[in-house]
Amino acid sequence: MTSLKPETIHTAGLTLLPLQVGHADEMAAVLSDPGLHTFTGGTPDTVQALRARYERWTAGSPDPAETWCNWVIRLRDTGCLTGTVQATITTDDRGAAAEIAWVVGTPWQRRGIATEAARGLVTWLRQHPVHTVGAHIHPDHAASAAVAAAAGLTPTDQWHDGEVWWRLAIS
Known part of the structure; x- marks a missing residue:
């Protein structure tokens, strides 16, 4: 599989911008x-820790069979950053599969x-193999389940680390 690179994604009210290390300053406040962390564990990152994390993410996965695509979510009307979305793309015997995640700041x-x-993000992934x-x-986490359902994913009977695997098959 050719390695996917995040591209700017436009929706009606948002612009998903490929993550850059420079986003860490604003995002540390957004994610503070x-x-x-109620459902995921951990605590908010400091600006320095978030910058280091973004440096790792933008450098890419050390596994050649895995691609990391990360975006910040920007409101089109105000220009402020509000959260992130990500897709970890792996290859298997059928081609490429993407695991997605999202987080939006409390405000x-x-x-x-x-x-x-x-x-x-799902629309963008549909345009790729x-x-x-x-x-x-x-x-x-009812809110995340509602987001997954709205994006076309459905719950499966598979569990991993106490979480349910939601899935969307793309033909």
């Missing part, structure tokens, strides 16, 4: 609410931003 939640961003899109969702 400890409540964002911007309940406004449809994660849903619009996830839909935009990806046969499956999946996401791991904590069973108690």
Whole structure:
């Protein structure tokens, strides 16, 4: 599989921008609410830790069979960053599969931003040779389940680390 590179994705109200290390300053504030870690564990990163994480992510996966695509979510009307979406693309015997994830800062939640961003990401993935899109969702995280469902994923009976595997097959 040719390695995918994140491209700018435009939706009605958002622009998904390929992640850059320079986004860490603004994103540290966006992601500063400890409540964002309720279902995933951990604590908010400092600017320095987030910058180091973004350096690793933008350098790419050390595994040649895996591609990391990361974006920040920017509101088109205000230009402020509100969260991130990502796709980890791996190859298997059928081709490429993508595992997606999203996070939107607390002040911007309940406004449809994660849903619009996830839909935009799935639309972008459909334009590439990806046969499956999946996401791991904590069973108690109703908001993430709603985002996954709105993006076309359905829950499976597969579990990993206490989370349900949601899946969308792309023909």
